[in-house]
Amino acid sequence: MPTVFMVQADSQEECAAELARMCAAFDLRPLLPPTRSAGTDRWRARAAPTAKVSTIEGQGHGT
Numbered sequence: 001m002p003t004v005f006m007v008q009a010d011s012q013e014e015c016a017a018e019l020a021r022m023c024a025a026f027d028l029r030p031l032l033p034p035t036r037s038a039g040t041d042r043w044r045a046r047a048a049p050t051a052k053v054s055t056i057e058g059q060g061h062g063t
Contacts, residue, residue: 002033007045012036023047032050 005028009015015034022028026058028047 002048005012007047009034012043015045017037019045019047027051043050 005022005026007015007018007022009018012034019030019034023030027050029050030045030047032044032046034043034045036042
């Protein structure tokens with residue numbers, strides 16, 4: 001699974017603004033628009049890199 005970044009905020013507006021800032025700063029694309037999280041009454045959104053990140057064999061998590 002590719003890397004996914006998530007934003008959580010108290011309001012839909014704050015979540016959307018932070019998602020836009022994060023996408024611009026880190027060259028990400030939105031995957032999930034601001035959506036109310038069931039049970040927590042918070043808003044969340046997700047984004048992923050715009051391009052596939054190439055990996056070098058042997059250089060993964062924990063190495």
